[in-house]
Amino acid sequence: MNPALRSDLLTWYRLHARDLPWRNTNDPYRIWLSEIILQQTRVDQGRPYYERFTERFPTLKDLAQAQDEEVMKLWEGLGYYSRARNLLKAARLVQQTHNGHFPNTAEGLEKLPGIGPYTSAAIASFAFGQAIGVVDGNVFRLLSRLFDIDACIDEGKNRPVFQALANELIDKEVPGISNQALMEIGATICTPRPKCQKCPLQTHCLARERGTVDLRPVRKKRNKVKEETIDYLILLDGSGQMAIQQRAAQGIWAELFEPLHSAEHQVQPKLDQWHIDHRLTHRILHIRFQLCRLKTEKKPTNKHIIWVGADQRRSLAFPVPVLKAFAHWDL
Numbered sequence: 001m002n003p004a005l006r007s008d009l010l011t012w013y014r015l016h017a018r019d020l021p022w023r024n025t026n027d028p029y030r031i032w033l034s035e036i037i038l039q040q041t042r043v044d045q046g047r048p049y050y051e052r053f054t055e056r057f058p059t060l061k062d063l064a065q066a067q068d069e070e071v072m073k074l075w076e077g078l079g080y081y082s083r084a085r086n087l088l089k090a091a092r093l094v095q096q097t098h099n100g101h102f103p104n105t106a107e108g109l110e111k112l113p114g115i116g117p118y119t120s121a122a123i124a125s126f127a128f129g130q131a132i133g134v135v136d137g138n139v140f141r142l143l144s145r146l147f148d149i150d151a152c153i154d155e156g157k158n159r160p161v162f163q164a165l166a167n168e169l170i171d172k173e174v175p176g177i178s179n180q181a182l183m184e185i186g187a188t189i190c191t192p193r194p195k196c197q198k199c200p201l202q203t204h205c206l207a208r209e210r211g212t213v214d215l216r217p218v219r220k221k222r223n224k225v226k227e228e229t230i231d232y233l234i235l236l237d238g239s240g241q242m243a244i245q246q247r248a249a250q251g252i253w254a255e256l257f258e259p260l261h262s263a264e265h266q267v268q269p270k271l272d273q274w275h276i277d278h279r280l281t282h283r284i285l286h287i288r289f290q291l292c293r294l295k296t297e298k299k300p301t302n303k304h305i306i307w308v309g310a311d312q313r314r315s316l317a318f319p320v321p322v323l324k325a326f327a328h329w330d331l
């Protein structure tokens with residue numbers, strides 16, 4: 001590895017790094033929290049969540065003792081809710097079986113719920129100074145261009161190629177900063193539409209030299225986006241209580257709360273209706289809401305239906321489009 005590449009990388013980072021709250025700490029709890037929040041989430045979207053979580057739960061012990069509902073509510077709107085459930089599981093496990101201390105190697109960290117190769121390397125390197133490369137989606141793209149690699153980045157069998165290059169790029173004196181620097185260039189310069197003119201690594205970049213930047217990284221063909229329809233019934237009784245239910249533990253919005261589904265309940269006199277399209281990674285949901293008020297005293301009940309007043313409802317976590325419907329009717 002050309003040593004000038006490493007030093008160009010670090011010099012650029014020291015001048016251009018964004019000031020992000022989780023970069024000013026080597027507390028493994030805060031670094032772990034930021035990494036879980038930032039999985040599948042943009043920095044500007046994740047930052048307020050990180051601030052709310054660290055304010056409400058300043059230590060691992062605070063989080064380990066939290067009520068599930070409160071954590072889900074704080075996570076509301078961030079999506080991929082299995083992350084929040086794993087967050088709690090991991091906090092409790094570290095608190096109970098590791099005496100409140102995170103394992104200090106990537107290998108040990110990877111045994112915790114919700115921590116894969118990327119997150120374990122990030123925590124081990126940023127918090128404990130382990131010299132292991134952190135290969136997130138942006139770093140895959142950057143390495144693929146920098147070394148002009150034609151191996152597909154979506155195939156697990158190719159991961160070791162990228163991991164080995166990332167490991168080699170690390171300056172052993174400052175592993176955490178080396179990794180942050182690579183990630184920062186991947187996030188801000190070597191973006192899907194790369195800003196090669198501004199890139200501190202342009203003289204080292206093989207794809208730029210060979211004219212293959214637009215061909216890198218090689219990716220699998222994406223599946224077509226699926227479309228689905230959901231019909232919700234927002235059912236209120238005379239006192240303003242609403243009928244809700246909890247979603248199953250699997251699938252999208254697992255274990256979040258939602259209104260009833262129209263098809264499963266008798267048609268009620270309709271007050272109004274509202275429609276929204278909601279985009280998920282591989283799906284577009286067309287969601288229709290019907291707002292209804294019960295005419296009779298007899299409330300529909302079964303083991304899934306929960307009748308809640310506004311205060312209790314506000315303490316539960318709902319999918320974002322449902323919250324938008326509540327806001328639309330000022331419920």
Ligand code: SF4
Nearest residue numbers: 190194196199202205
């Ligand atoms: S020169 Fe362009 S393609 Fe190469 S690493 Fe820099 S931004 Fe990416």
